[in-house]
Amino acid sequence: MENNQHPNGGPNNQNNQNPNRSPKNGQTIVIFLIVSLAALIVINLFSSMFQDSTRKEISYNEFIEMLENGEVASVTLTSSEIDIVPIAQPFPGVEFTYYTGLVDDPELADKLLAAGVNFSKEVPDVGSAILYNLLATFLPLLIIWGLLWFFMRKMTKGGGMMGVGKAKAQVYDSQKETGVTFKDVAGQDEAKESLQEVVDFLENPGKYSKIGAKLPKGALLVGPPGTGKTLLAKAVAGEAKRPFFSISGSGFVEMFVGVGASRVRDLFEEAKKNAPCIIFIDEIDAIGKTRDNGYGGNDEREQTLNQLLAEMDGFDTSSGLLILAATNRPEVLDPALLRPGRFDRRVIVDRPDLKGRVDILKVHAKNVNLDDSVDFDAIALATSGAVGSDLANMVNEAAILAVKKGRNAVCQADLFEAVEVVMVGKEKKNKILSQEERRIVSYHEVGHALVSALQKDSEPVQKITIVPRTMGALGYVMNVPEEEKYLSSEAEMRARLVECVAGRAAEEIVFDSVTTGASNDIEQATRIARAMITQYGMSEKFGMMGLESAANQYLDNRTILNCSDETAAEVDREVMKLLSDSYAKAKELLLGHRDALDKIAAYLIEKETITGKEFMEILRKVEEKPEPEKAPDVIALGTAADGNSQETAGAVSTVSGTEPESAPPAE
Ligand code: ADP
Numbered sequence: 001m002e003n004n005q006h007p008n009g010g011p012n013n014q015n016n017q018n019p020n021r022s023p024k025n026g027q028t029i030v031i032f033l034i035v036s037l038a039a040l041i042v043i044n045l046f047s048s049m050f051q052d053s054t055r056k057e058i059s060y061n062e063f064i065e066m067l068e069n070g071e072v073a074s075v076t077l078t079s080s081e082i083d084i085v086p087i088a089q090p091f092p093g094v095e096f097t098y099y100t101g102l103v104d105d106p107e108l109a110d111k112l113l114a115a116g117v118n119f120s121k122e123v124p125d126v127g128s129a130i131l132y133n134l135l136a137t138f139l140p141l142l143i144i145w146g147l148l149w150f151f152m153r154k155m156t157k158g159g160g161m162m163g164v165g166k167a168k169a170q171v172y173d174s175q176k177e178t179g180v181t182f183k184d185v186a187g188q189d190e191a192k193e194s195l196q197e198v199v200d201f202l203e204n205p206g207k208y209s210k211i212g213a214k215l216p217k218g219a220l221l222v223g224p225p226g227t228g229k230t231l232l233a234k235a236v237a238g239e240a241k242r243p244f245f246s247i248s249g250s251g252f253v254e255m256f257v258g259v260g261a262s263r264v265r266d267l268f269e270e271a272k273k274n275a276p277c278i279i280f281i282d283e284i285d286a287i288g289k290t291r292d293n294g295y296g297g298n299d300e301r302e303q304t305l306n307q308l309l310a311e312m313d314g315f316d317t318s319s320g321l322l323i324l325a326a327t328n329r330p331e332v333l334d335p336a337l338l339r340p341g342r343f344d345r346r347v348i349v350d351r352p353d354l355k356g357r358v359d360i361l362k363v364h365a366k367n368v369n370l371d372d373s374v375d376f377d378a379i380a381l382a383t384s385g386a387v388g389s390d391l392a393n394m395v396n397e398a399a400i401l402a403v404k405k406g407r408n409a410v411c412q413a414d415l416f417e418a419v420e421v422v423m424v425g426k427e428k429k430n431k432i433l434s435q436e437e438r439r440i441v442s443y444h445e446v447g448h449a450l451v452s453a454l455q456k457d458s459e460p461v462q463k464i465t466i467v468p469r470t471m472g473a474l475g476y477v478m479n480v481p482e483e484e485k486y487l488s489s490e491a492e493m494r495a496r497l498v499e500c501v502a503g504r505a506a507e508e509i510v511f512d513s514v515t516t517g518a519s520n521d522i523e524q525a526t527r528i529a530r531a532m533i534t535q536y537g538m539s540e541k542f543g544m545m546g547l548e549s550a551a552n553q554y555l556d557n558r559t560i561l562n563c564s565d566e567t568a569a570e571v572d573r574e575v576m577k578l579l580s581d582s583y584a585k586a587k588e589l590l591l592g593h594r595d596a597l598d599k600i601a602a603y604l605i606e607k608e609t610i611t612g613k614e615f616m617e618i619l620r621k622v623e624e625k626p627e628p629e630k631a632p633d634v635i636a637l638g639t640a641a642d643g644n645s646q647e648t649a650g651a652v653s654t655v656s657g658t659e660p661e662s663a664p665p666a667e
Contacts, residue, residue: 030150033143054091058084058098060105066098067115074118077102178234178244185228185235186363187356187388191347195219195236198322198345202240202276205318216345217312218323220284220338222330223349224554226389229326232349233280236324243277245270249286249325252304260287260304268311276320284325290334305334312342328554350554351387354380354484360388364395369402371409379415382462382480386422394418425471433466433474438605440507441466441475444517446601447506447590448477448499449615454589455495461616465609474517490538493528497582498589500525505586506597527557529578530571534559539574547571596622 058066063084066072076083084098105111112119182192201208201215208215221229230246237244247267252260271279281287287304315321325343327333337343352360357380365376383391395410397418402410433441449461460482466475488496504518532538534548547567551558561568590597600618604610 030146033146037143054094055097055099058100060100060103063098063100064111067111067117070115072115072117075112075120077119077121079122178238180231180234180238182235182239184363185231186359187352188228188232188349189356191221191232191349192235194345194347195232196239199236199239202236202242202278202320202322205320209318215317216322217315217317217341218325218343219345219347220330220333220343221324221326221347221349222328222554223326224328224351224387226387227349227351228388229349230280230282231388232347233278233324233326236322237278237280240276240278242320242322243274244280245274245277246280246282249281249283249288252287253301260300261307264304264307264311268315271321272315272319276322279321279323281323281325283327284337285327285329285332288325288327288333288337290332305337309336309342329552330554331552351385352391354384357383357386357391360391361395364392365410368395368399369409371411373412374410374415375412378412379419381484382416382478383419383423384481384484390422394422397421420469423471424473424476425469428468428470431468433468437474438466439601440511440515441517442601442604443506443510443597444503444515445475445477446597446604447502447504447586448521450506450593450597450600450619451502451586451589452477452479452499453616453619454593455498460612462612463609464604464612464615466604467608490532490536493532493536493538494582497525497528497578498585500528501579501583502586502590505583506590509587509590509594510597510601525579525582526575529575529582530559532578533571533574534561539578541570541574593623 063072063082066084066086071086071088073085073087075085079102081099081102084100085095086098089096109119182196185192198216198219205215221232223229233246234244245267252263267279271277287301287308289301289305312323323343326349330346338346354377358376361376361379365374379394383394386394394415395418398410398414401414401417401421402408405414407414445464445466449464452461460479461477462480463478464475468474469476500521501518503521504514507514507518530548533542535546535550537544537546545563547563548559548561551560563571596619599622600610600615603614603618607614
């Protein structure tokens with residue numbers, strides 16, 4: 001993920017030199033051609049209109065009559081006509097002429113002489129006639145060729161017909177470098193440690209070669225989007241004070257077979273000229289996908305990959321060239337790319353943990369005015385699952401919110417509001433729900449919150465709201481863990497399931513009908529139930545049998561089934577049972593606390609947003625439980641530490657929500 005940066009470059013890319021591409025030239029030529037053509041047409045039109053008004057055709061008889069009446073001043077005989085200049089000129093300052101066709105009249109010269117008229121015969125201009133003919137033939141051809149050339153150039157996106165294969169590499173000025181150092185990358189300590197070695201190889205190649213150690217040619221940065229892979233690559237270049245060439249894998253592959261390969265060649269040629277330097281290939285999976293997938297393959301991609309492999313084998317590590325690549329789909333990469341001597345180092349750049357998130361927030365808040373209320377630990381706790389780019393975005397969003405509110409420093413409330421804006425979108429003030437819908441949404445959300453509070457394995461409720469958000473949620477409950485957790489127990493998972501289905505259960509109990517609002521809950525509950533059975537060995541029936549595995553570790557929650565069709569059908573039945581048991585449990589809990597459900601829902605309808613503290617106060621009052629000596633440390637709305645447990649930061653339960661998918665609990 002890029003923040004305010006060019007995908008292939010960075011903040012310095014205005015300094016990039018790219019002699020291979022001149023898209024402006026092509027455009028200029030075409031514009032020039034079009035303008036010339038238009039000008040030619042306009043000139044022709046005007047001159048013919050002008051000529052029409054200053055010339056008039058007459059018959060030969062009329063010409064002879066004018067001659068005899070002494071009205072003719074001079075005559076010019078051309079190869080096809082007679083041009084006559086009369087003595088009487090109708091428009092002062094403009095020469096008006098008559099013309100008539102040439103007639104085979106042997107006495108014409110005598111008649112002209114007799115009338116005392118000046119006359120001459122035009123000498124044909126052979127040169128200009130040839131030029132005219134040439135232009136008439138070749139100008140349209142030239143124009144068509146120009147247009148074709150322009151469109152071909154557009155289609156190939158490269159440097160025109162001659163430069164189709166030129167790489168779109170971005171060279172960083174070696175004086176300015178990338179300007180990024182390891183200090184700018186927070187929280188990725190292991191990744192930084194392993195790349196620190198690489199920096200040392202670059203800085204002191206002699207130290208390693210003296211002892212006989214082979215320097216690495218490349219390192220593969222692997223991790224989910226937005227975790228700072230590009231930033232790390234730039235930091236390596238910055239630390240080693242080397243130029244940085246960056247290109248996206250998809251930037252190599254073009255429509256024509258062979259273009260990608262020639263781009264790879266050009267990129268390496270250019271980089272070798274600037275060595276020691278760093279080449280960074282983002283999204284390497286776009287070209288590095290495994291070749292023998294049995295679907296016939298893609299010639300262009302394969303050729304590009306082959307060229308990349310050949311180039312990687314072809315250079316000498318002592319030249320100081322280092323190739324870094326990034327991907328979030330390492331499992332699809334061709335094994336040839338990962339062999340020793342190629343991308344033999346794998347650096348994991350995973351989602352940051354609690355401390356990592358605090359550090360990232362601090363790095364991005366370095367130049368932001370903060371007031372004393374700011375507590376990054378609370379924000380980090382509420383943003384479990386968020387990646388570096390999300391956190392950077394939150395700090396920026398908080399600063400914008402502070403400005404909007406007319407303050408000159410960011411406070412904790414701004415940061416919390418920013419967390420919600422990034423995770424569930426902005427409040428949709430103009431979306432007016434009907435009274436009945438507000439009641440349904442309110443009961444649905446209180447259903448989630450109440451079940452969460454009633455089960456001791458669920459996390460504390462921090463906020464409940466029925467203000468719709470731009471990312472689709474009509475309402476949501478926020479839970480925040482008391483501490484960062486890496487393991488989830490079976491009891492916690494079961495409690496989570498009951499909480500997930502409790503929104504729908506509340507709707508059914510109160511309205512005796514159900515709505516589409518639970519679709520997101522259903523999806524989430526099904527995913528948790530399935531994972532419990534197929535991946536976490538939490539079902540009696542299948543025990544520890546691994547029935548499913550994650551299809552992609554870093555991108556989404558898709559899984560691959562590793563069992564027979566019959567077992568899969570049985571898994572489905574188990575999932576169904578787990579879900580219906582959870583639903584029954586949710587209904588039982590809510591029916592047992594119907595009074596609390598009604599009272600809290602009524603309060604929520606009135607207030608639209610309530611804090612965890614208000615929620616617990618009503619619950620205790622209704623249940624007539626004495627208030628504990630010290631109320632839980634819950635901060636009021638907007639200043640509260642909101643979030644959730646093993647979910648991606650943001651809303652836990654929504655009504656017709658489209659909020660971010662939850663990350664699977666840590667194994
Ligand atoms: P990736 O290449 O992994 O998709 P990027 O390196 O493009 O992610 O990160 C996008 C932005 O997110 C960075 O420019 C930076 O502002 C922010 N960011 C991501 N990870 C970190 C981190 N660990 N420390 C500081 N900022 C980060």
